[in-house]
Amino acid sequence: MNNVMNAPLSVTDAIRTRRTVRHYLPDPVPAADIDALMELAMEAPSSWNLQDRSIVVVTDPAVREGLTWATGGQPQPQEAPVMLVFVAESQAWQEDRADVYEHAHRAGAWNAEFVSFFSAAATEFQRGLAERGLLREYAVKDAMIAAAYVMLAATERGLATSPMNGWDEEKVKKVIGIEDRPDLAIALLMSVGHPAEQRIHPGRRSLDRNIFRERYRRA
Numbered sequence: 001m002n003n004v005m006n007a008p009l010s011v012t013d014a015i016r017t018r019r020t021v022r023h024y025l026p027d028p029v030p031a032a033d034i035d036a037l038m039e040l041a042m043e044a045p046s047s048w049n050l051q052d053r054s055i056v057v058v059t060d061p062a063v064r065e066g067l068t069w070a071t072g073g074q075p076q077p078q079e080a081p082v083m084l085v086f087v088a089e090s091q092a093w094q095e096d097r098a099d100v101y102e103h104a105h106r107a108g109a110w111n112a113e114f115v116s117f118f119s120a121a122a123t124e125f126q127r128g129l130a131e132r133g134l135l136r137e138y139a140v141k142d143a144m145i146a147a148a149y150v151m152l153a154a155t156e157r158g159l160a161t162s163p164m165n166g167w168d169e170e171k172v173k174k175v176i177g178i179e180d181r182p183d184l185a186i187a188l189l190m191s192v193g194h195p196a197e198q199r200i201h202p203g204r205r206s207l208d209r210n211i212f213r214e215r216y217r218r219a
């Protein structure tokens with residue numbers, strides 16, 4: 001279902017109208033829509049442009065059944081035609097990143113001097129994270145920003161989503177074939193599909209409670 005008259009939603013409208021949808025129609029999501037969502041997800045920023053997150057797109061009913069098992073029987077993987085698994089890659093910084101730097105250089109975004117400073121600084125920063133046991137946490141941050149992009153881009157297309165934390169990580173890893181990869185973490189699962197329910201905005205607390213100026217002010 002596309003949004004009314006196919007008029008694109010503004011980012012503000014996508015933010016305001018997105019709801020977590022738990023029940024879905026069986027109608028498939030066009031491959032072109034999924035491709036567009038994945039491309040937009042990869043536009044999300046990442047720390048040091050490490051792009052240390054990947055997404056596994058699950059449409060095969062047998063794999064979705066596995067995700068149903070991993071989520072303790074939540075309805076989303078049973079009903080939504082598409083499940084996304086956001087994978088955080090805590091060791092991506094150790095891989096060769098020459099392609100990233102070459103691309104930025106060719107695009108005229110980063111000159112040679114900046115590339116050499118940036119790549120060395122990124123490695124040093126990541127080493128510091130490794131010493132403090134924070135690599136996973138930082139890769140998960142990057143994966144979550146990509147997930148937020150997907151939720152809004154899906155809303156723009158009239159598609160519903162549900163972010164999901166309710167799963168067993170070892171089970172999810174097994175289902176997507178990475179049970180032997182301690183370097184990889186599951187950041188989030190997300191269903192995508194055509195809504196079979198209309199959700200009412202559950203509301204948010206007043207801005208006074210969570211927005212502060214200059215200093216955090218809640219005891």
Ligand SMILES: Cc1cc2nc3c(=O)[nH]c(=O)nc-3n(C[C@H](O)[C@H](O)[C@H](O)COP(=O)(O)O)c2cc1C
Nearest residue numbers: 018019020022074162163164165166167199201202
């Ligand atoms: C990180 C994260 C994990 C969530 N996990 C689940 C989940 O496992 N199952 C579920 O039904 N909803 C899940 N939710 C949805 C929240 O319950 C929902 O976002 C919240 O109630 C506010 O509703 P709204 O998204 O419609 O504004 C999750 C949301 C977030 C942000």
